Amino acid sequence: MKAVLKKEFKENLLKAVIETALLSGIAATLIPFGYKILGSLETQIPMVMQKYGELFAKLKDLNFFIVSQWFGKNLLELAILFAIINGIGIIAGESERKTAIFLFSKPISRRSIYCAKIIVATVYTVVPIAISTFLILLFAKTVPQHINYVLFLKLLAESIFASSLTVVLSGAVSIVIDDRIKGGFILVVAIIGAVFLSKIKMFRFLNYTLLFTGDFARSITFSLVGIALLVILSIHLIDRKEF
Amino acid sequence: MNAIECKGLKKSYRTIEALRGLSFTVPEGSITGLLGPNGAGKTTTLKIINGLLTQYKGEVRIFGQPVAPSDFEYRKKIGFVPEEFSLYEYMSGSEIIAFNGEITGKEGKEIIKKLQSIFNLPLERKIATYSRGMKKLLSLYLALQTNPRLIILDEPTDGLDPIVRSKFFDFIIDYVSNSGTTVLFSSHIIPEVERISDRVVFIKNGKKILEESVDTLKENSALFIVKRENSNAKMPPDLLYNEKDGYFEIFAIGNVKFVKEKLLLSGFEVVKELPLLFEQIFVKFMEAYDESSA
Numbered sequence: 001m002k003a004v005l006k007k008e009f010k011e012n013l014l015k016a017v018i019e020t021a022l023l024s025g026i027a028a029t030l031i032p033f034g035y036k037i038l039g040s041l042e043t044q045i046p047m048v049m050q051k052y053g054e055l056f057a058k059l060k061d062l063n064f065f066i067v068s069q070w071f072g073k074n075l076l077e078l079a080i081l082f083a084i085i086n087g088i089g090i091i092a093g094e095s096e097r098k099t100a101i102f103l104f105s106k107p108i109s110r111r112s113i114y115c116a117k118i119i120v121a122t123v124y125t126v127v128p129i130a131i132s133t134f135l136i137l138l139f140a141k142t143v144p145q146h147i148n149y150v151l152f153l154k155l156l157a158e159s160i161f162a163s164s165l166t167v168v169l170s171g172a173v174s175i176v177i178d179d180r181i182k183g184g185f186i187l188v189v190a191i192i193g194a195v196f197l198s199k200i201k202m203f204r205f206l207n208y209t210l211l212f213t214g215d216f217a218r219s220i221t222f223s224l225v226g227i228a229l230l231v232i233l234s235i236h237l238i239d240r241k242e243f
Numbered sequence: 244m245n246a247i248e249c250k251g252l253k254k255s256y257r258t259i260e261a262l263r264g265l266s267f268t269v270p271e272g273s274i275t276g277l278l279g280p281n282g283a284g285k286t287t288t289l290k291i292i293n294g295l296l297t298q299y300k301g302e303v304r305i306f307g308q309p310v311a312p313s314d315f316e317y318r319k320k321i322g323f324v325p326e327e328f329s330l331y332e333y334m335s336g337s338e339i340i341a342f343n344g345e346i347t348g349k350e351g352k353e354i355i356k357k358l359q360s361i362f363n364l365p366l367e368r369k370i371a372t373y374s375r376g377m378k379k380l381l382s383l384y385l386a387l388q389t390n391p392r393l394i395i396l397d398e399p400t401d402g403l404d405p406i407v408r409s410k411f412f413d414f415i416i417d418y419v420s421n422s423g424t425t426v427l428f429s430s431h432i433i434p435e436v437e438r439i440s441d442r443v444v445f446i447k448n449g450k451k452i453l454e455e456s457v458d459t460l461k462e463n464s465a466l467f468i469v470k471r472e473n474s475n476a477k478m479p480p481d482l483l484y485n486e487k488d489g490y491f492e493i494f495a496i497g498n499v500k501f502v503k504e505k506l507l508l509s510g511f512e513v514v515k516e517l518p519l520l521f522e523q524i525f526v527k528f529m530e531a532y533d534e535s536s537a
């Protein structure tokens with residue numbers, strides 16, 4: 001397993017660096033810029049302030065801004081996307097490149113290979129999230145406002161667990177569908193479909209985005225249970241997979 | 244002891260039956276050629292033995308031990324050169340050898356050095372720059388790196404030029420005679436099989452149709468040219484023949500004595516008894532199987 005871990009870290013490093021750079025770039029540029037623009041609206045449009053004073057009061061609130069713009073928008077979209085990119089290739093990538101025959105005929109258990117791959121894909125998804133979010137904290141230091149660290153860390157934890165769940169979900173799809181584009185497309189359509197379906201009251205639980213910015217205890221529990229179940233399912237699938 | 248024992252292997256791909264109760268053995272220390280036309284089930288069989296296919300019926304034993312699809316420890320004893328495969332192209336030859344050594348727990352420096360003295364692959368170069376033949380050779384390096392007790396080669400010389408192919412087989416013969424390693428290999432190139440195998444297993448449509456030593460098969464196969472001794476002589480109904488100008492051509496594959504006796508008893512005179520090339524034996528046997536199964 002150690003050898004496969006090493007190989008996976010090396011093989012996916014560039015992808016992780018690009019993802020980190022992208023997320024960090026957004027964190028370091030869009031967030032300060034957006035905060036400045038939105039914050040200035042209060043003084044620039046006094047009439048609107050009069051009408052929506054209560055809401056606008058929050059615009060200058062850094063915590064409100066971080067929650068709504070970073071965790072609720074930029075990170076949410078990219079974390080799901082990166083998690084799918086990182087997870088969807090773990091087995092399908094080997095099948096597509098025809099390296100699966102080499103790897104899976106070696107005296108190493110399929111479960112070890114799967115575990116090594118899913119660990120690396122998860123680490124490489126979580127690290128860009130953590131680094132870029134840390135940059136937001138650095139930016140927050142430049143603004144003379146109190147930061148709600150508890151809320152901040154809760155949202156970061158939610159994002160990390162929900163992204164990990166997405167990686168594991170993508171990994172399961174990767175075992176079943178030997179084509180990364182096809183598997184990724186099906187997964188994206190399924191997630192978007194579930195979010196749309198969640199507009200109906202009885203299917204509210206299907207709202208995938210709530211895992212990232214929902215009720216903390218529920219999000220974490222749902223993510224952890226989901227990860228555990230999907231790992232068990234994936235191990236079952238990989239044991240039966242034919243190459 | 245048998246290095247490989249397959250009993251009643253059945254495997255289907257959706258509606259296609261690839262293996263239909265295939266059974267054969269590979270004795271330890273032998274070089275066994277697995278022969279058959281395209282789609283006979285050779286690659287499927289080799290994939291099952293190597294644990295790449297999991298949904299099949301039947302039993303596989305490696306050195307006496309039954310193996311399940313989830314087993315992997317037994318693969319330490321096997322070196323496998325697959326027919327269709329790829330290696331990590333971003334790695335160099337040396338890097339993949341090191342990676343293979345880490346996975347299998349065997350560095351195999353000596354054997355790699357020996358192989359390098361013969362084939363001299365540019366191991367410092369990225370695999371992406373290798374030709375198909377070079378990749379095939381590298382896969383042989385990887386298969387032998389662990390000093391396996393059993394080597395499985397699926398179309399091993401596909402993509403190799405004739406000189407390298409010759410060196411390849413010289414090496415395999417030399418390696419096996421010095422180490423006592425068992426080899427099971429499949430190939431479309433019949434003279435290749437004849438050159439290195441001591442046993443052959445013919446398979447067709449997922450079934451074994453013959454399992455015999457190469458020498459016995461050659462000794463017991465011949466082309467008879469016969470003519471009627473008397474005008475009442477009738478060709479036995481189970482013999483396939485071609486008739487031309489009163490002479491009959493009859494191929495006896497693996498049953499030369501039986502056919503000869505039958506011909507004599509039926510009132511035919513053997514004019515000539517010609518030895519057959521191994522390739523002729525294979526082709527005629529496959530044709531005869533077609534006729535009999537039709």
